[in-house]
Each structure stands twice: as structure tokens, then as C-alpha cells.
Amino acid sequence: MTARAPPMAPITRSAMPPAELEDRFHRFVFDLPDSDAGKLRAAELATLRRLELLGTRFDVRNLPRLPVVLPQLLRTLKSGNAAGGQLATLIGRDPLIVGEVMRVTGSVHYRAAQPINSLQQAVVVLGQEGLHRVLVQHVMKPILQSNAGAFGHAAGERLWSHAERCAHACAWLGKASGCDAFEAYLAGVICHTGTGAVVRLLGRLAPTDGAPPSPHFLAGCADLAARLTLQAAQHWELPPRVIDAITEYRNRASPAASPLGKALVVADQLAMAQLLGEHDRIAQDLDLGPAWPESFAPASVVRCQHDLRRNFPPREGA
Numbered sequence: 613m614t615a616r617a618p619p620m621a622p623i624t625r626s627a628m629p630p631a632e633l634e635d636r637f638h639r640f641v642f643d644l645p646d647s648d649a650g651k652l653r654a655a656e657l658a659t660l661r662r663l664e665l666l667g668t669r670f671d672v673r674n675l676p677r678l679p680v681v682l683p684q685l686l687r688t689l690k691s692g693n694a695a696g697g698q699l700a701t702l703i704g705r706d707p708l709i710v711g712e713v714m715r716v717t718g719s720v721h722y723r724a725a726q727p728i729n730s731l732q733q734a735v736v737v738l739g740q741e742g743l744h745r746v747l748v749q750h751v752m753k754p755i756l757q758s759n760a761g762a763f764g765h766a767a768g769e770r771l772w773s774h775a776e777r778c779a780h781a782c783a784w785l786g787k788a789s790g791c792d793a794f795e796a797y798l799a800g801v802i803c804h805t806g807t808g809a810v811v812r813l814l815g816r817l818a819p820t821d822g823a824p825p826s827p828h829f830l831a832g833c834a835d836l837a838a839r840l841t842l843q844a845a846q847h848w849e850l851p852p853r854v855i856d857a858i859t860e861y862r863n864r865a866s867p868a869a870s871p872l873g874k875a876l877v878v879a880d881q882l883a884m885a886q887l888l889g890e891h892d893r894i895a896q897d898l899d900l901g902p903a904w905p906e907s908f909a910p911a912s913v914v915r916c917q918h919d920l921r922r923n924f925p926p927r928e929g930a
Contacts (some may be wrong), residue, residue: 614670628894629899630881630903631827631831631882631890633825633884633885633894634830634831634834634881634884635827635830635831636884636888636894637774637884637888638760638833638834638895640770640824640832640887640888640891640893641767641770641771641774641807642668642811643765643766643767644824644825645824646824646826646927647823647825647826647827648821649823649824649826649827649828650826651826651828652826652828652829652832653823653826653829656825656826656828656829657795659814659829660765660829660832660833660908663810663813663814663832663833663836666813667813667836667839667840668713668728668911670840670843672811681702681703681705681706681709682751682930684702684902685699685702685703685747686851688702689743689744689794694732696732696733696735696736699730699732699735699743700730700731700732700735703731703735704731708750709746709747712746712749712750713731713734713735713738713743713746714728714731714734715758716742716746717734717737717738717739734794739795741886743795744793744794744797745797748779748797748798748801749801752775752801752802752805753772753775755805755808764911766810768810770887771804771807771808774804774883774884774887775800775801775802775803775804775883776801777796777879777882777883777886777887777920777924778800778801778803778804778876778879778882778883779796779797779799779801779879780797780800780883780919780920780923780924781800781878781883781886781916781919782796782797782799782800782872782875782876782878782879782919783796783797783800784879784916784919785874785875785878785879785908785912786871786872786875787815787917788908788912789874789875790870790871790874791871791872791875792851792853795851795853795854795857795872796872796875796876797855798850798851798854799857799858799872799875799876800876800879800883802841802844802845802850802854802858803841803876803880804837804841804880805840805841805844805845806836806837806839806840806842806843806844807834807841808840808843809817809837809840810833810836810840812838814833817928822907823916833860838858838861838862839862839887841861841862842855842858842859842862845858853870853872854872856870856872857870857873857875858875858876858877859873859882860877861873861876861877867906867907868907874904874907874908875907875925877904877907878903878904878907878908878913878916879916881900881903882900882913882916882917883920884919885898885900885917886917886920886921886924890924890926895924899914900913900914900917901913901917902913
């Protein structure tokens with residue numbers, strides 16, 4: 613998977629099939645050219661078989677570890693009655709999390725009238741929702757970026773850019789369905805965790821015939837990535853509803869049943885479209901409203917798209 617090509621031709625405003633959107637997303641993340649191959653090539657089939665074998669032997673303990681204090685922090689936050697001093701004591705056990713909390717509260721967005729001089733004060737300023745997001749970003753951003761493997765820094769940055777947008781959209785959609793806001797945000801952040809692991813394997817196993825990867829090959833890689841994401845979520849002992857949503861996300865043949873599962877499936881696609889639009893790979897105003905009538909009203913999907921564009925405006929030179 614070393615072929616490179618000029619940017620793909622943009623797609624018009626009309627909606628596209630989810631499989632095509634996902635194919636364009638993966639080609640963007642890995643900086644790959646389009647392919648008009650109608651079926652798997654022999655080299656690709658052999659590589660997928662080797663990937664599948666490696667996937668069955670994949671040890672999730674090789675993934676970066678979550679901070680030891682994180683599960684206890686999540687449980688304490690979930691209880692809803694944690695005092696700032698109690699949270700500060702837990703956070704104080706991990707110097708990296710302490711540094712991230714202090715860095716964020718020192719930013720312009722959180723800057724208070726008086727300087728923030730203590731961890732407990734920083735925790736109070738952040739609030740529970742802000743602390744949730746700091747914890748997730750502190751934990752997941754390095755994992756996604758460090759797993760870029762042979763595809764380098766750009767792939768890790770693009771995976772993280774998708775994770776931010778997916779988490780935001782999942783929380784937005786989940787709110788209307790009664791989902792826990794933090795669980796929805798967490799599900800959106802981790803849904804492509806396994807992609808990094810697959811990329812690292814592909815750095816050693818990619819087909820050597822030099823042709824651009826076919827859509828079937830990338831779809832096979834995505835299926836394996838979804839399975840590894842589920843294994844990681846289980847290994848990290850994430851909340852049961854998050855694991856259930858990731859399970860439904862993986863089983864694409866059956867529509868998601870849970871409110872969080874439905875929100876995650878739609879949020880993933882909206883985040884892909886938003887990111888591709890920002891980089892002129894598809895139309896920025898692609899209409900995805902009617903794509904999931906069994907899960908969300910078209911008007912809700914359109915409002916979520918608008919909210920994503922407002923919160924993640926294109927950067928100059930993107």
C-alpha cells in the first residue's frame with residue numbers, strides 16, 4: 613500500500629452509499645489513490661488471509677495501556693456526587709493527567725479572573741463534562757496518533773481529526789435519544805482504535821504488486837479493525853453500553869438496535885463526510901439527512917451536520 617496519487621475527484625452534493633464514503637475516508641487517511649478494481653486481486657486476498665491470521669493472534673495487551681486511575685475516575689464521575697477534592701486526589705496519582713488538566717484550564721477558553729493555582733481549583737473550573745473530555749482526549753489521542761505506523765504522522769492526525777468529530781456528533785445525536793453524554797463521546801472517540809493496529813500490520817504485509825488497493829481490500833481491513841476495536845474496548849473495561857455500541861457498530865450486516873449504537877453508526881459517517889469535505893474530497897454540503905430514516909429523522913441529521921461544520925470549521929491550508 614505504497615502507491616500515491618493526486619487528490620481524489622470531489623463528489624457532488626447528492627448522497628453516496630456508506631461503503632463508498634468509507635472507502636474514500638480510508639484512502640484519505642492512508643493517502644492512497646482511487647481504484648476501479650472490481651474484485652480482490654490475488655495479492656490482496658493473500659494479504660487479507662495473513663491479516664486475519666494475525667488478527668486472531670493479536671494481543672490487546674500490546675496496545676498502549678490506559679492510566680491506572682482512569683477506571684476509578686470514570687466510576688467516580690458516573691456516580692454524579694464526587695467532590696472536587698475527591699476527584700483531585702484521584703487525578704493527582706497520575707502526573708500526566710495532572711499536567712493535561714492544568715494545561716487545559718490555563719487555556720484562553722477556561723481562563724478565570726484569578727489564576728488557577730491548584731489541581732482542585734482546576735477540577736472545579738472544568739466541571740464534570742469538561743473533565744470527561746480532557747480524560748478521553750488525554751488517553752485516546754496518543755493511542756491513535758502513535759498507531760500510524762508506516763503511514764506516518766499524517767495518518768495519525770487524520771484518525772484523531774475523525775475521532776474528535778465522531779465523538780462530537782455521537783454526543784449530539786445521543787442526547788436526543790437519552791444516551792449518557794460521556795458514554796456517547798467515548799464511543800465516538802474509540803470507534804477507529806483498531807484501525808491504527810491494522811495499519812501497523814499492513815506496513816509489513818501490504819500487497820507487493822504495486823496496484824492501488826481495491827475497495828474490497830480496504831473493506832476487509834476495516835472489518836478487522838472493527839473487531840480489534842471491540843477487543844480493545846473489552847480489554848480496557850469500558851462501560852457496558854459503550855461495548856454494546858461498538859459490538860453493534862462492528863456487525864454492520866444488522867442494523868444497530870441500541871440508542872447509542874444507532875448514534876455511533878451515524879456519527880461515524882457524518883464525521884467522515886465532514887473531514888473529507890474539509891479537505892475537498894467530497895462536497896462540503898453533502899446531504900446525508902435521509903440516509904438513516906430508521907434511526908434518526910432527516911432534519912436531526914442535517915442539524916447535526918450543521919453543528920459539526922460550526923464547531924469544526926475548515927482550517928486554512930487544510
